[in-house]
Amino acid sequence: MFSISDVRSELPMLRAPISLMIDDWSFGYLGTGGDIPINLEFDRAYNFLLDIINLGRKGVRGKLSLVPYITKPKGVTHKLRGDYILLGCISKGIKGLPKHKLLEALNLLKGEATRYFDITPEMLTHTLALDVDSESLLDETEWEWSQRQDLDSLTKYIAHGLSVLRQVGLRANGITCPCDFGKEVEGVLARAVLEAEKLINNIKLTWYFLHVEPVRDGWHGSSVNPRLMYLDRVKGEAVTSIVSCSKEYITSSMIEKAGGDIYRLADNWIRDDGKGGRLIELYREGAYLAFHIHWYNSHRREDNIGFKVVEETVSRINRLLGDKVLWMKCNEIARYFTASKSFKFKTYKQTKGVKLRFEAPFHCQNFTISMKSYKEIKNVKVNGVALKNLNGETLKPNTWMMRNGRLYLCFNLINGVTVEIKQ
Numbered sequence: 001m002f003s004i005s006d007v008r009s010e011l012p013m014l015r016a017p018i019s020l021m022i023d024d025w026s027f028g029y030l031g032t033g034g035d036i037p038i039n040l041e042f043d044r045a046y047n048f049l050l051d052i053i054n055l056g057r058k059g060v061r062g063k064l065s066l067v068p069y070i071t072k073p074k075g076v077t078h079k080l081r082g083d084y085i086l087l088g089c090i091s092k093g094i095k096g097l098p099k100h101k102l103l104e105a106l107n108l109l110k111g112e113a114t115r116y117f118d119i120t121p122e123m124l125t126h127t128l129a130l131d132v133d134s135e136s137l138l139d140e141t142e143w144e145w146s147q148r149q150d151l152d153s154l155t156k157y158i159a160h161g162l163s164v165l166r167q168v169g170l171r172a173n174g175i176t177c178p179c180d181f182g183k184e185v186e187g188v189l190a191r192a193v194l195e196a197e198k199l200i201n202n203i204k205l206t207w208y209f210l211h212v213e214p215v216r217d218g219w220h221g222s223s224v225n226p227r228l229m230y231l232d233r234v235k236g237e238a239v240t241s242i243v244s245c246s247k248e249y250i251t252s253s254m255i256e257k258a259g260g261d262i263y264r265l266a267d268n269w270i271r272d273d274g275k276g277g278r279l280i281e282l283y284r285e286g287a288y289l290a291f292h293i294h295w296y297n298s299h300r301r302e303d304n305i306g307f308k309v310v311e312e313t314v315s316r317i318n319r320l321l322g323d324k325v326l327w328m329k330c331n332e333i334a335r336y337f338t339a340s341k342s343f344k345f346k347t348y349k350q351t352k353g354v355k356l357r358f359e360a361p362f363h364c365q366n367f368t369i370s371m372k373s374y375k376e377i378k379n380v381k382v383n384g385v386a387l388k389n390l391n392g393e394t395l396k397p398n399t400w401m402m403r404n405g406r407l408y409l410c411f412n413l414i415n416g417v418t419v420e421i422k423q
């Protein structure tokens, strides 16, 4: 009989991971008609980049899509189906856009933006599928095309997107699915993301964003948590699906319905009194809080209401939830979640206490676990180094504390690490 029991993983430092996922961003024509000059499209995309870098400076973390190929609708209205012209690719140049402008934006992206956001391809065009050998458009959308592909063809397609980003100096550690790309073959998709990442970026722990869980399902918050889609402990390979937990509350129809009221729109995510809103409800249920927007809903209106709602939401999150949440990039969430699902341990009796030895296929910073302790804890050592005791405070890196008969500790998880608990 050990003097501890019920060892389980917890959220990092007992804080809810939160992440802002931005879809569909690139240098033109997603979500709009083809009658707008490319320079205006570029300026909007550039201003968006400056604005989200500002959010990053306020602590926001997440992911930003960069659609590698630019297509322009032939008509004046944006349609998800229809005719498109291919204007080029971010690694080779975009027709009508001076090269120095593209390079300037890419440098900004590679510099400060990547400190705050993972950059992912959102496959190749986000409109019509592309024949990657001839670089010509096919006559069906990427998501229609994707639903009847096998591992080889999906891997090739995804790898092409990753390699275009790599050519401009961006190492994307995951992908975003345009619309429901790969949903009907999701098991194959998950493997294809892994194979493509290994091929292009030598990455073995990866993730993708495909699913949105926008409403209460009558169940509890775990329905919006990430999902471990593939795990090979021996090879150290894993794929996690990161799920968005809410509707996008800044679509043009929602903005119209709310009469453009920024505060009312932000209430949908988090109310100003901190007592309601989707993020608050899920926070109470101990869920992961990744949520998404599309860049054009944020920045295509002259009045900029979409972005003002996002700014208000972020300021409420930081003010009302503060250090109850932890802003994380999507790859950090994927790593934490995967580590929490894949670690194992053995328990050894010691003269005064117990020792745990961990087997972990994935290392993970600030890994947090808890356990029931039947005796008072004197000290906790990780690989022989004492952790600081923070009784009564929030957990910080390399610390431990007691709460309601449970020991909570936060340490860096690596394969073979030992935790000695003196009682």
Ligand SMILES: [Zn+2]
Binding pocket: 023, 024, 122, 126, 177, 178, 179
């Ligand atoms: Zn999209």
